[in-house]
Amino acid sequence: MELIKQIKVNIDYILMLVDKYKKTNCEDKTILGTINKSIDASMSLRSKKDLINQFVNQLNTTVDVETNWHEFVEQKKQEELQYLINEENLKPDETKSFVTDAFRDGVLKTTGTSIDDILPKMSRFGNKNNSNRADKKKAVIDKLQQLFEKYTH
Known part of the structure; x- marks a missing residue:
């Protein structure tokens, strides 16, 4: 054997x-x-x-x-988070708090009001000129999940 x-x-x-x-x-x-x-x-x-x-x-x-790995990871995580905030026009303080809580708790909570609190103000009803809130929320959740998976130890 x-x-x-x-x-x-x-x-x-x-x-x-x-x-x-x-x-x-x-x-x-x-x-x-x-x-x-x-x-x-x-x-x-x-x-x-x-x-x-x-x-x-x-x-x-x-x-x-x-030591350098941990510093590198933290720097890259912050850079990518800031990029995501800018790209999706998210509320900076609320988003940083949301992500910090997710890493602390070990889970990204995608239900409830926390996720809604980080989204920019927009109509709950879509129109021809902009995507609706549900599409925006899904896109943000997908990107946050990618970030979370990448930086979770």
């Missing part, structure tokens, strides 16, 4: 590989291949692939990988 070695692929494993890559002065491309294969094999990491690759590309050999 053959035993198959199985490694639980999570962000800690990926960061260990990134640290190993850093120790080769960011030159061992086989480690990069292993990182990408590992991400592709993990359902929970696929939404984070671009984020991880951006981190690896900006990596230098003098930083602590884990």
Whole structure:
């Protein structure tokens, strides 16, 4: 009977590989291949692939990988949240509070009045010149879910 070695692929494993890559002065491309294969094999990491690759590309050999990762993730999360707020014309303070609560609670609540509180003022009835509130709400929820999945540890 053959035993198959199985490694639980999570962000800690990926960061260990990134640290190993850093120790080769960011030159061992086989480690990069292993990182990408590992991400592709993990359902929970696929939404984070671009984020991880951006981190690896900006990596230098003098930083602590884990500390730099957490700082990098927080910076990117704030940038993407601000972009979403601007793109969808959301209420900034309410949206930031909503997202902070979602990360704290570990769940993005898409029902109730909280989600309505972040949306811009608009008619509850659609017309030819603008999309209706339900379409806007769905689009915002989809984008918030993508953000939440990407930045949830």
